[in-house]
Amino acid sequence: MFVLVEMVDTVRIPPWCFHRQLNEAVAEELNKKLANKVVFNVGLCICLYDITKLEDSYIFPGDGASHTKVHFRFVVFHPFLEEILVGKIKYCSQEGVHVTMGFFDDILIPPESLQQPAKFDEAEQVWLWEYETDEGAHDLYMDQGEEIRFRVTDEVFVDTSPTGPAAATPDNAAQPGQSTAAPAEESTEKKEAPYTLIGTICEPGLGLLSWWNN
Amino acid sequence: MEVKNANAAMLSNYEVFKLLTDLKEQRKDAGKSKHSLGQQDLNTIMYETLKYLSKTPCSRQSPEIVREFLTTMMPQKLTKAVSKKSNLNIALISFQMVEESEERLTEEQIEELIQTVAGVLPGDPEQENAAAADAEMNGGAEQS
Numbered sequence: 269m270f271v272l273v274e275m276v277d278t279v280r281i282p283p284w285c286f287h288r289q290l291n292e293a294v295a296e297e298l299n300k301k302l303a304n305k306v307v308f309n310v311g312l313c314i315c316l317y318d319i320t321k322l323e324d325s326y327i328f329p330g331d332g333a334s335h336t337k338v339h340f341r342f343v344v345f346h347p348f349l350e351e352i353l354v355g356k357i358k359y360c361s362q363e364g365v366h367v368t369m370g371f372f373d374d375i376l377i378p379p380e381s382l383q384q385p386a387k388f389d390e391a392e393q394v395w396l397w398e399y400e401t402d403e404g405a406h407d408l409y410m411d412q413g414e415e416i417r418f419r420v421t422d423e424v425f426v427d428t429s430p431t432g433p434a435a436a437t438p439d440n441a442a443q444p445g446q447s448t449a450a451p452a453e454e455s456t457e458k459k460e461a462p463y464t465l466i467g468t469i470c471e472p473g474l475g476l477l478s479w480w481n482n
Numbered sequence: 483m484e485v486k487n488a489n490a491a492m493l494s495n496y497e498v499f500k501l502l503t504d505l506k507e508q509r510k511d512a513g514k515s516k517h518s519l520g521q522q523d524l525n526t527i528m529y530e531t532l533k534y535l536s537k538t539p540c541s542r543q544s545p546e547i548v549r550e551f552l553t554t555m556m557p558q559k560l561t562k563a564v565s566k567k568s569n570l571n572i573a574l575i576s577f578q579m580v581e582e583s584e585e586r587l588t589e590e591q592i593e594e595l596i597q598t599v600a601g602v603l604p605g606d607p608e609q610e611n612a613a614a615a616d617a618e619m620n621g622g623a624e625q626s
Contacts, residue, residue: 269495269498270492270493270495270497270498271488271489271490271491271492271493272490272491272492272493273485273487273488273489273490274485274486274487274490275483275484275485275486276483276484276486277483277484296521299521299524300520300521300523300524303523303524303527303528304523304524304526304527305523307485309488310485310488314498314502314527314528314531315501315502315505315524315527315528317501339486341490343493343498343501345531346488346489354538369534370530370531370533370534371527371530371531371533371534
């Protein structure tokens with residue numbers, strides 16, 4: 269589930285932190301910068317593991333702060349493909365079952381990867397598994413808050429770095445008086461999750477834990 | 483910022499759990515700084531991850547159990563380090579289905595799981611996970 273990622277970065281220590289030990293100040297800055305953030309094509313950064321190398325610190329003209337190049341290792345959440353994880357069902361929608369792990373939310377199990385045959389109950393907004401036995405069909409509901417075991421089949425990284433003003437729509441550019449409307453419209457657009465996991469439960473042993481506990 | 487190696491090493495849940503609990507102790511002693519604006523992300527991720535991991539078997543492990551598990555897995559022909567770690571995590575998950583009484587019992591379960599996994603397939607992590615999932619289901623069925 270977790271991997272160690274080696275990274276290099278230049279850390280800026282402001283002058284009012286000069287009284288602190290360099291190691292501690294650098295560790296705090298790195299955690300402040302990366303904890304709970306997704307790095308493109310790497311994963312969700314959790315916390316600093318250790319600092320491998322601290323190079324010389326420099327002070328540049330115009331800025332009183334010191335700049336230090338740091339080699340460090342960070343604990344990153346990056347499950348490998350085909351890994352089996354346990355999470356909780358956040359909610360169900362037409363797109364599938366949304367699962368959360370507490371610290372990581374964007375996990376989706378699309379309808380085709382549910383235990384077949386599956387049906388979406390519009391009234392209760394919940395997916396269910398129509399399980400056939402000799403006694404008849406049982407409807408196994410995938411309720412909110414239930415623990416679910418799934419296998420990771422795919423991961424999607426989206427680069428959510430801010431785009432420049434060139435990305436603004438052409439008709440807004442033609443009306444300079446209306447330009448303040450453009451940022452408001454963009455902020456109501458749906459925010460894409462930078463890191464999404466696609467899972468499946470279409471195998472024996474996967475799905476709600478309660479289905480397989482005797 | 484530059485990423486030198488996106489996959490330098492794999493960490494077991496237990497290692498991350500230990501790291502986070504140690505970090506929490508350290509920050510508890512530090513006092514003031516943890517409430518400053520910039521530290522909120524770290525606090526959030528630490529709290530959530532600890533909450534998740536404390537509900538998994540790794541919270542009940544110790545370095546000795548991990549070392550023993552890895553040494554018993556060594557003779558098995560597992561080609562990828564990945565499969566060892568994943569089997570560790572899965573073996574630990576399978577303990578949830580077993581009524582734990584003493585440490586001796588869980589070691590026996592480790593042996594049983596290893597035999598099942600080794601007996602079924604070569605070092606393909608995908609199939610090993612499926613075999614482990616089947617083994618844990620069978621283990622669960624036998625126990626109840």
